[in-house]
Amino acid sequence: MMLSIEFEIVVVIILSAITCSIPGAFLVMRKNYYAADTTNRSAMLGIAVALIFTSYLSSPLVIILGSLTAGLAMMLVKKIKQITSFRGKGLSIIISSAFLCFGILAASNFSFNQSSNFDLSIIYLGETAFTYFNRVRVFGVDIGSYALYAVSIVLIINIILVTLYYKEFKIDGVDKTYAASIEKKESTIDFLLLIMTSLSVSVSFQTAGIFMTTAFILGPAATALFYTKRLITLAFVSVFISSVACLAGFGLAWPNEVSISGTIVSFIGLLFIVSVIFSPEMGILKKYFDNLTSQKRLEEYIIMDILNSSKIDCLEKNINENISSSLNWKVMKVSYIMNKLKAEKKIEIVNEKVQLTEEGRNILNKFIAAQHCFY
Structure with a gap:
């Protein structure tokens, strides 16, 4: 039995936002904001290359190559910082911008299979409504949209990683000096966040687009930070905020036939501004x-x-x-x-x-x- 198009799109949106907000909570707690933007921009190259070879948005290669290029960019930034005196956020911006430009060139100068109904704006800005039309069929039976299963799998992976390594995340979030003194645990946290963020960006690009996925990752967590400093509470509040923004954004965008992802990001921004002004602990x-x-x-x-x-x-x-x-x-x-x-x-x-x-x-x-x- 097929779900209604509205219900399935809402579920995909909420799952995508939750998937992004989980690593976002830990990135915000570590004040590592540029990691989300670097990963987000760098995934463009892998996604474009995957589409050149497959021509289908529903190919697992899109997620795999997108995650690999995002992870490669982050490791490249870290390695260059280790072997050179280059410090600050400028290096992340340079490398991620280079990956993004190569991705845009690759996406713009190659022809894709016409049967894929591919549009470059889907990568740049995202269009959640189109996720419904990439279906998964088993023995000819339609069992739902590809995005629903892809996002669900990545969400489960994120939850499993957070559950297994929550102690390491908590140590890093609460006592950074102690966490930094334990090189093994620090590298473990970096690697886990790299996996979670890369997968989340790659699987959510069709929902929010490369340019707006950063808001999906950092927006809810940054808003939640106005209400709590506890790591686990921050993660749950981030999930709640992202879900509210998704429901409100879809409810406004669907009947008015405007960009769903753009409206959701606008609501995330609105919630952030409201929190900046009216937060009971840190508000203006x-x-x-x-x-x-x-x-x-x-x-x-x-x-x-x-x-x-x-x-x-x-x-x-x-x-x-x-x-x-x-x-x-x-x-x-x-x-x-x-x-x-x-x-x-x-x-x-x-x-x-x-x-x-x-x-x-x-x-x-x-x-x-x-x-x-x-x-």
Whole structure:
């Protein structure tokens, strides 16, 4: 029994996004962002060469050669860094761009079998709707789209590798100094991430395209990083975010007949921007209000210190004007802070003079001691 075209496409999209987000979570945790882009660009050469020989997007050779060229580029970058003084991200950009250009030349200058219905834009930008038409048949029986099985197999491989080597991933993600001191484990992690990322890029190119697969890999994980620092939680949140973006993107793109992968990547970007602004731990608004709160608290401590040191006339009737004149603040601002301190029982009026309460004095002393410890 065949699945409906909409349902099968949605399943392929979600599985592709999850497949990419798993290695993406570990790359983001290691702050190795360029690895995804390097792998992504370099896979173009292998995919193009495979299509020259096979003419079919559904050929396993597409995934194999795409993964090999992606892995070759990463190993080449690492080897050149070991034998030369070339450092930084520039080397990754140069090598991946070279692989990408060779791939584009190969794809543009060779004729493919017309029966493959091949279009170069599928490699560049991806088109998920076309994955439905590459079918797998066993003894003449249609058992589903090729992309569904290919992505599922790579997803299973990623899950198995993460399960078997989770301890190594966790050590590298939590204590990088210790991980770096164990050369065997560090090389194991590099090799595993290379396999996972290369396979994920190669199998997902038809869904998201070479240029947008990077967003599939890094986008959900980078968004999840605003909500958690724990490795396993980061991976699950990445999967959740990628699934939500896929459902929302498909729901908008399908009835409007626009690019499905482009819409999904747009939703991933939107979720990232929303997280940047509204994240409860690291968002811009959170930091803004924290800074605002810190500033107001500092202003309270300044006034409390003035009252404690008796640097000005503390008579109740003209205290606000005296503090305002001393600090060059508006009287209304000083009055607001004084009322707040009084409500919090940090100041009191004794013999028509304003002074700190015992609680207020203790709070001020703790603040001053903390500043001395800090400096």
